Amino acid sequence: MKENDQKLITEHTLHRTDVKELLKLMKAPYKRGDRIAVKLHWGERGNHSFLPPFYAKEIVAWLLSIGVNPVVFDTTVLYSGGRRQGADSIATAARHGYTKEYLGCPVIIGDGLDGKDTIEIDAGFKHFKSVQVAALLDRVDGFFIFSHFTGHMAAGFGGAIKNISMGFASRAQKQRMHADVSPELNREKCTACGVCMECCPSGAITLSEGEFPSFNLDMCIGCAQCIAMCPQEALKVLWGTDKMKFQERLVETAAAVWRIIGEKSVLVNALVSLSAECDCLPGPRERFLDDLGFIGGYDPLSLDVASLQMIGEKRISSLHPGVPWQRQIQYANEIGFRKNSGSNEKNDFI
Ligand code: SF4
Ligand code: SF4
Known part of the structure; x- marks a missing residue:
C-alpha cells in the first residue's frame, strides 16, 4: 500500500461497527428536497449472504431525517435468474425484504423494468470511449452508494468501485466489461423476433422472412446489445x-x-456477511471472516483500499488465487480516479 493511500484512508474514511452510528458522523452533499438514489444489491434469488434490509432501512431513515427524498435501486443483470428482468428483480427484492413498506421509500430499477432505459456517457479511456449506464443517473440529485464488500470470482473482490461500475451499468455495458463478444445463436430458443437486428448499432445482424438471424462477425463491434x-x-x-x-x-x-x-x-461499505463470492450467486456461502462493521466516506477508491486493509490483503488473495485484484486499485490510481472523487469540503451540507 502506498503512503499516499494510507493518508487518504485516514482523511477520507470513517469507521464504525454500527451503521446508525456511522451515519451520525457523515455529512451529506445534498440540498433539502433533493431526490437521492441509494444504490445497493438486494441479492440474487436464492442467495443467502445478501445484506438484510434493516441496514438499508437505517440509511433511508437517515436520508429522510436530513430532509431529502430517497429511492432505493438496482439495475437489471445480464444472466438468467431472479434479476434479469426488472419485474423479477423487484419480486426478488421483495422476497428479501426490500419493499417500500419496510424501507420507507420506493424500490425501483435504475435502467427500467425492461433494462432499456439507459444513457451513454463519456469515458475517454483506453477500453471505453463511452459507457452505457442506467438513465436514473440523470434523474436524481445525488446518490448514496451502499456496497456489500465481498470476494468475487473475476474481480477478486467487490466493493464500492464494483458497485458503481457493474451496479450502474446497463446489461450491454456489463457484457462489454465481461467479455470480447461475438454472439452465438441457439436456434432452439430463437423465435426470429428481430429484436437483435433492431438493436444492433453496427448493422451486423440480418434477418430474412422465415429464417433465423445471421451475424456478420466482421461488422460486429462486440457491444453485446443483442445478447442483452x-x-x-x-x-x-x-x-x-x-x-x-x-x-x-x-x-x-x-x-x-x-x-x-x-x-x-456519499458511500458506505458493509464489511459484514463476508463471503468469497458476491450476492449474485444463489445458494449459501460460508463466511471467511467475522463481521467488521461499516466504513463510510466520500471517495470509492479510498474506501475500497481501507476495506482491503481491514480484511487483510493476503486473505483477499487467498479467496481467489490467481485473480489479479490489485490491478483494480493500481489502474484506478493510473487513470486518476481520485481526481474525479467528490469531496464534502467543496459542498454545502445538510
Ligand atoms: S432477439 Fe434475435 S436471437 Fe433473440 S429471439 Fe429474437 S431474433 Fe432470435
Ligand atoms: S454484439 Fe453488438 S454489434 Fe455485435 S451483433 Fe450484437 S448488437 Fe450487433
Whole structure:
C-alpha cells in the first residue's frame, strides 16, 4: 500500500461497527428536497449472504431525517435468474425484504423494468470511449452508494468501485466489461423476433422472412446489445476476457460514472456477511471472516483500499488465487480516479 493511500484512508474514511452510528458522523452533499438514489444489491434469488434490509432501512431513515427524498435501486443483470428482468428483480427484492413498506421509500430499477432505459456517457479511456449506464443517473440529485464488500470470482473482490461500475451499468455495458463478444445463436430458443437486428448499432445482424438471424462477425463491434436484449436468451454470453482487462474495464466504467456523481454522493461499505463470492450467486456461502462493521466516506477508491486493509490483503488473495485484484486499485490510481472523487469540503451540507 502506498503512503499516499494510507493518508487518504485516514482523511477520507470513517469507521464504525454500527451503521446508525456511522451515519451520525457523515455529512451529506445534498440540498433539502433533493431526490437521492441509494444504490445497493438486494441479492440474487436464492442467495443467502445478501445484506438484510434493516441496514438499508437505517440509511433511508437517515436520508429522510436530513430532509431529502430517497429511492432505493438496482439495475437489471445480464444472466438468467431472479434479476434479469426488472419485474423479477423487484419480486426478488421483495422476497428479501426490500419493499417500500419496510424501507420507507420506493424500490425501483435504475435502467427500467425492461433494462432499456439507459444513457451513454463519456469515458475517454483506453477500453471505453463511452459507457452505457442506467438513465436514473440523470434523474436524481445525488446518490448514496451502499456496497456489500465481498470476494468475487473475476474481480477478486467487490466493493464500492464494483458497485458503481457493474451496479450502474446497463446489461450491454456489463457484457462489454465481461467479455470480447461475438454472439452465438441457439436456434432452439430463437423465435426470429428481430429484436437483435433492431438493436444492433453496427448493422451486423440480418434477418430474412422465415429464417433465423445471421451475424456478420466482421461488422460486429462486440457491444453485446443483442445478447442483452434478446427476449428469449437465445444468444450465448461468452466469458473469455483476460482477467487484467476485466479489472481495467470495471474501473473505467466506475470512473466515468463517478466523474458525474462524485460531487453529490456519499458511500458506505458493509464489511459484514463476508463471503468469497458476491450476492449474485444463489445458494449459501460460508463466511471467511467475522463481521467488521461499516466504513463510510466520500471517495470509492479510498474506501475500497481501507476495506482491503481491514480484511487483510493476503486473505483477499487467498479467496481467489490467481485473480489479479490489485490491478483494480493500481489502474484506478493510473487513470486518476481520485481526481474525479467528490469531496464534502467543496459542498454545502445538510
Ligand atoms: S432477439 Fe433473440 S429471439 Fe429474437 S431474433 Fe434475435 S436471437 Fe432470435
Ligand atoms: S454484439 Fe453488438 S454489434 Fe455485435 S451483433 Fe450484437 S448488437 Fe450487433
